[in-house]
Amino acid sequence: MSASLETQQTIRSLSDEGYKYGFVTDIESDSAPPGLDEDTVRFISAKKGEPEWLLEWRLAAFRAWREMPEPEWAKVEFPPIDYQAASYYSAPRQQATPKSLDEVDPELLRTYEKLGIPLREREILAGVAVDAVFDSVSVATTFKGQLAELGIIFCSFGEAVKEHPELVKKYLGTVVPQNDNFYAALNSAVFSDGSFAYIPPGVRCPMELSTYFRINARNSGQFERTLLIADKGAYVSYLEGCTAPQRDENQLHAAVVELIAHEDAQIKYSTVQNWYPGDAEGKGGIYNFVTKRGACRGARAKISWTQVETGSAITWKYPSCLLEGDDSVGEFYSVAITNNRQQADTGTKMIHIGRNTSSTIISKGISAGRGQNTYRGLVRVQPRAQGARNYTQCDSLLIGDRCGAHTVPYIEIRNPSAKVEHEATTSKISEDQLFYCRQRGLSDEDALSLIVNGFCKEVLKELPMEFAVEAQKLLAVSLEGSVG
């Protein structure tokens, strides 16, 4: 089933609300002064009580970053960012790490309520463990007990550094090195907090792990860091979703996500991204410059990325897979919507290193208004990757005549046994389709939502159920006003 009826019905109620998550919580921030130098890095590290090795790691990243040029190859345009104008640390004031929700600042809890994340209810009803990131410091983690019984570690990154330094040290930066790219290096120098999960050998994580990100303090930027390890034969499904309050200044979000899947392990990583996209003229939206990469370290490991990108003024994001183990599998399922002045340059890299590795790429780009949507993908088959296979399908849907869709596939084959298929289509949403739906009694918006959800079906069906519903709402809201 592609779209639930409930979703159809909520479209109208949502469409009148504008950006419903656009509010600012009034909490005093404990912020670093604006600017970025080695002292800032030391301040952050000290503030978080980090060990010396991690400070050194950050400093190495900072030194690398200072020497790196900003990437300019993406098909996105924005005024230069003044990296010295932002503040790189901001935490809600709290006395100590809360032991339960009762100890959490009630103002924070109300914010979650507005976002539709009542932790208590989720705890009871949804069976989802939420590591909620407010600004930069994790304030509440649930279901820890249950997970701990299975030996699963799921906590804030900061906590992992304190409680499980050996794991962090062993894996941090092994998939995305400090100097990987400009934004990853920046993140490595100043990352605030994020999530950490470790699934021990043979354990199937019994619930979807979920993190909610939220940018709150003005000009603080967000530099989340996620590290997820599935040991041999383990399985985990991880959900990530974001909303952000309305802003006038552009805000930079440069996260890094590293996934490691050992032999026979499987990681499913799903994202619904709904950062504030800016107003109709593109003013005030989030810049989402994210590095996400997973490594299939062992044989038969599998990593699946599923993303629904509806927000942000600019999206620069290429969740990728390093297929190192023999017979390992990488998947990338993506829906990216750009409306009004939004720009998205997104895709994936599938690097086939081991034998008989296979990868699947399904990308659905939707452009409306003056949105610009670029799929950029790399499929590389290394010399040793005997029998590698890739299937890529890139579909673009245009709504209106002022938007753009671009497809930039790179294919590098260094092994003659590789089989690589690439299919691409670009279509305009047709008047015939809309009229057909309307002739059966569907309103303009419902017709559009139906057609778009159908177009995205292959991707949406990869999302866990509760996320799929949210994603469909987002698609409808994101395309509001683009027909009729």
Added chain:
Amino acid sequence: MMLEIKNLHARLADGREILKGVDLSVGDGEVHAIMGPNGSGKSTLAAVLAGRDGYEVTEGSVTYRGRDLFAMAADERAREGVFLAFQYPVEIPGVNNMYFLRAALNAQRRHRGEPELDAGQFLRVVRQKLKLLDIADDLLQRAVNVGFSGGEKKRNEVFQMAVLEPRLAILDETDSGLDIDALRVVARGVNGLRTPDRSIVLITHYKRLLDYIEPDHVHVLQDGRIVQSGGKELAAELERRGYGTFGEQPEVAASA
């Protein structure tokens, strides 16, 4: 009166006038056939009645069950019971047929202030109608019209009509492209939907369809006007003499 068309003039965006003063009255429960050669304005008439964009009504009026039809948007007309079986049914990839139809039916039920049907209730409604049209269950699970054969598409249109139960159904060349078996099935479906409070307008090029669906009235549309009306015997006369009688070269009906 179900439908009252008076002196209807309509033109395309490029200014070409297609309908040049159509007059037609369709009473409750009546079946009217509109016949005519290619380019006579048959499909334009259907499109204008259903509210498709790209046509401008320059003169005349259409009253549907006492209301000004043109005061309603296309989707509102549908919810008020106007159904168009498309000559070329449109494909909607990724949207399953069943889901599409339930969304449409529930939109119409909401409009009428009736409770929506959940998936189970809907399935019960659908099962009855499937038999009527000899449609296999798997057609419901496939994407709307995607990969359907010509015959399946047409049957699916009549199936949708059966489920939506319109007051006024306009069938635009539903017989075209059908082999004789499919034509029989479609005709059986349409005949099964004839009721005293449902009117049907059949738009067709050939008499063939009228051998299976017997109309109360037959009209000949030519160059944007109805040039002759009569009973079902008019269709037989057309078959014998061709449209040429009315100013055009005879059509070779046998080619169908």
